[in-house]
Amino acid sequence: MTTDNTTVQALIAQASGLAPTLPGAGLPWLKDLRAAGLDRFAKLGLPTQRQEAWKFTSLRPLEKVSFGPAAESAPVSIDRIPSVLPGGPAHRMVFVDGRFRADLSQPGALPAGVVLESLGEALARDPDRVAGLLGRTATFDSHPLLALNTAFLADGLLLYVPRGVTVADPIEAVFLGTPGSAPAAWHPRLLLVAEENAEATVVEHHLGLPGATYLSNVASEVVAGPGARLHHYKIQMESLDAFHLATATAHLGRDATYDTFVLNLGARLARHEARSVLDGTGITCRVSAAYAAAGNQHTDFTTLIDHAKPHCTSREVVKGVIDGQARAVFQGKIIVRPDAQKTDGYQLNRALLLSPQAEINSKPELEIYADDVKCSHGATAGELDDDQLFYLRARGIPIDQARALLVGAFLDEAVEEVQVEVVRDHFRERLHRVLEGHR
């Protein structure tokens, strides 16, 4: 662990200074939670490659930057921020440089009992609602980034869907990073709660303006009650100078469906870590991703699917394309606990390497302690097929376009995992635009 570097020291000083001013600072439980996070982060420091979970991803580039707090209310326009709905968003919450912007947001009309607000508002107005929920899945004992996020816990998104209620349209959360006068860090927290038989779709858009250097350390906490159906999607198109570190922790109850997908396209360094605990029978859990990395980008998708109870299904399809000197990491761990008989687990990881310098590190890990289970996994890395490329070119399609078509087809197979059609279509379109050279 490294605690003796500039970045870590600056973050600790900043969190200590901020603590008394944060919303809900007077609430003992919240004050203690933040203090515990800070304390833990001060002990752990930033992760290093000596830790197994960070073996292939180095945060060294981050340690050279001193991140300050974000400036207040950067003047921005969100006119060009895309929505998954062709006619514009039904519910959109906007965060600029980590801060909620009511002026840019539009929660829209929601069914009775549904709460959609900024976490800052929730902590100021109705902290009891989130008291037992915050930190329930985002446990940080051995997780420095969650500890850090907890130390700064102040803003973010709260979605609460009561029992039996369905929110029909996708809820979109936009996180926009702008170029400030100095590099800044923010630590948004998302708390997504779907009670018994509730249903909702949440789409996180993480975007950055060109040239913006920042660290976005996001934590998403998901609680899905019995029979709940939660679709949780994310498109990451941060600035190519930015660092995006995200941790999504989910606790799933009996017969719940949790369907999560990440489209990783931006950032200089991006890591998405998804931990899902299947804590009931009959759960369906999908954790999939597609990524495209080029230049000097580094992208990491790390997952843990913890089958704690019998008769659950998990499915994971991760496909990526790596060009230039970019590096990609996939670590997929599936634990099947002794009690989790009749588990059905499937994991597929495929990478396409477009240049001789491109690199993929793939580490599937199956820990199976039950004897009556079905678990399969596959990992491949390959290049574009010359025969296919020639066939397309022989029909007049220029080489760059032909490559984009083949790469798009390869990644589409992962995007197919997205269960909500409008989101699937939107992600496919965004992906293809990036592959065609538009950002």
Place this chain on the structure above:
Amino acid sequence: MSLLEIKNLHATVDGKEILKGIDLTVEAGKVHAIMGPNGSGKSTLSYVLAGREGYEVTEGTATFAGQDLLAMEPEERAAAGLFLAFQYPVEIPGVSNTTFLKEALNAVRKTRGEGPLDAMQFLKLIRARAKDLNMTEDMIKRAVNVGFSGGEKKRNEALQMAVLQPRLAILDETDSGLDIDALRIVAEGVNKLRSPDRGMLVITHYQRLLDYIVPDVVHVLAHGRIQKTGGKELAQELEAKGYAEFGVNEAA
């Protein structure tokens, strides 16, 4: 007017010389057939003309509509109007036939200085062409050649040809793997494209295909060279006598 003019063409594959001085001229409005035994260089010639990597031209020239064909990228050759119907059409999972045809047609149109067709015009066009070839809507929507039978793949080649309307079509062993009904459908599709401003080069081992696509000129290719040129009766002669006359014993 000569569309394709090949002079003294030599080409190697993996350092081995396969084409040893081909001379061949194809005029607009004419159908030329190249017949030859296995290993005579038939497929090498078609790949060299289409610009496939790994086929190295060591000597000679090929001019297409006045341009130096050998200096062009495969996509430039296609845009200039050269079309190779593959002996083994390639499967492309994840790319629908519709997308493939649309990208190809619009790329070719762009090079010709024409604007892209809109979705409606395009669909109307491929539906009409597909109907001519007895192709179902499903075959047009499916991924390129994935799960297609041999006959369906060759019909798909004919569809691409009909959509792209090339100036010179090279048919590389289009008859291989086809039963008689499939052969007839593909041949009818090809015959529809015969026109005074289009040339064709039909490459085949057997005379069978030439019963349906009747050539104006027949060439015999063996040992990497054109050994004999004649009219359509030459094909029947070969069918009867085999390639023994050219020092090839295929029964061996």
